[in-house]
Amino acid sequence: MRIEKKIAGMRAFVQGARRGGKSVGLVPTMGALHDGHLALIRRSCNDNDITVVSIFVNPTQFGPNEDFGAYPRDFEKDAVLAERQGVSVVFAPEPREMYSDDFSTWVDVEQVSSGMCGESRPGHFRGVATVVCKLLNIVQPDHAYFGEKDYQQLQVIRRMVRDLDLPVDIVSCPTVREEGGLAMSSRNAYLSDAERTAALAISEALREAAALVDKGATGAQAIDLIDQRLQTEKLLRPQYVVAVDPDTLADKSQQGKPLLLAAAVHAGKTRLIDNIRVD
């Protein structure tokens, strides 16, 4: 497995592979790989001749009071995990390789970026869209893989790819969960044992609410159920609980399925997100 830190080197490798008629998959990550990432990587290795995993903790998607500095980093472990899955290249640029001092171009995805995490993390999706646009242009993959756990991010990227005519197929993969149902996230590493136990309520509440919606309840009724269930956990502080259109992410609380139920919840200092679709 090759480890590439430079854009020019990454581009040259992929262009060589393409000239050889090989298909290319990209799995963009911020490292601290868990089973959710590995499911994306396996899917890419299965679909493509060459899989590139990018590991880049992207500074432009963190707010000034967020956890950019503390974000878990373990490159050696990540590289072993990637190689074991059959990854061809890990692309791991330094921030200065990706952002020059006078960097000044931003990709703004409106509509699907507003509300939910876009409201609580201003500028976050601008940073995400910009870095994913860059990674897609550097690697020029046939397919790029994203987890459904970051559902709003997935919709932002789908919209960007559609609107800017980026020549790539976006593939989403289901959320991978720990035993007990907690959605896998690199940030779960921050949780104390007590917080981790309390956090189980998030996926439980979403599942119960989804069952209610499936039987005919509205989004508002589902939100009530989730709010009530989360209130029973003293260690959790909900940031938002919403019922939205699964494609546009517009509020759909006054209507029934198809719905996306999504929540952001603080457990101590750790911000967790999860969602469930009811189709």
Next chain:
Amino acid sequence: MRIEKKIAGMRAFVQGARRGGKSVGLVPTMGALHDGHLALIRRSCNDNDITVVSIFVNPTQFGPNEDFGAYPRDFEKDAVLAERQGVSVVFAPEPREMYSDDFSTWVDVEQVSSGMCGESRPGHFRGVATVVCKLLNIVQPDHAYFGEKDYQQLQVIRRMVRDLDLPVDIVSCPTVREEGGLAMSSRNAYLSDAERTAALAISEALREAAALVDKGATGAQAIDLIDQRLQTEKLLRPQYVVAVDPDTLADKSQQGKPLLLAAAVHAGKTRLIDNIRVD
């Protein structure tokens, strides 16, 4: 010569050419082709196996009170001119092919977009950057060609390509001028004979000011000379006259060469721009 109106068809054609090992040049235009465009097209035909000329009057780069509706359109004539130069494909999508009803992704290039035309035409460069990003993603050319007459546009596109790692080489070509020095522009078609004569003062003033800067004058002295010369023409109303850094477009009026001297001037209802570099 092929005329392609659909993104999917354009993409399929170019992908076929690429698989055959052919290099691709793109000349993005809004039609109403003049000798300036033809110089870009000739350069592309010379550099590449395949040349694509896009003809698309891009609604998102026009302000609400600008000339989108009146902008000169003559597709039949443009197609004949393009074919005569050896163009392989004219890409001429309808606005609805390029912008869906819920289109919501914008490419914003900061810094080089501010000032000059960016100040007098708010949103203009956002529209330009977004449509050029789309065209580059659709055609995926090896080289794309732009005229130096639209100097700020050229710098916006260069910056976007650099920042977003778009896999294309941007080639600029010198401004082509009518006899007498007026910079060629599709908008020259709007000019009355008297306005056209008055407009000669723009390039004359820029040339005289450039000679002054070349002999050691500052940007401010050059601006004074240009202002005075333009004031002698009653049919002209200057919008801006600037002396800026040729790369960053930051104000450099207090310094000498290297400088870009640039002006935007209304002749009647017609807005004309021109510039000259002093290196």
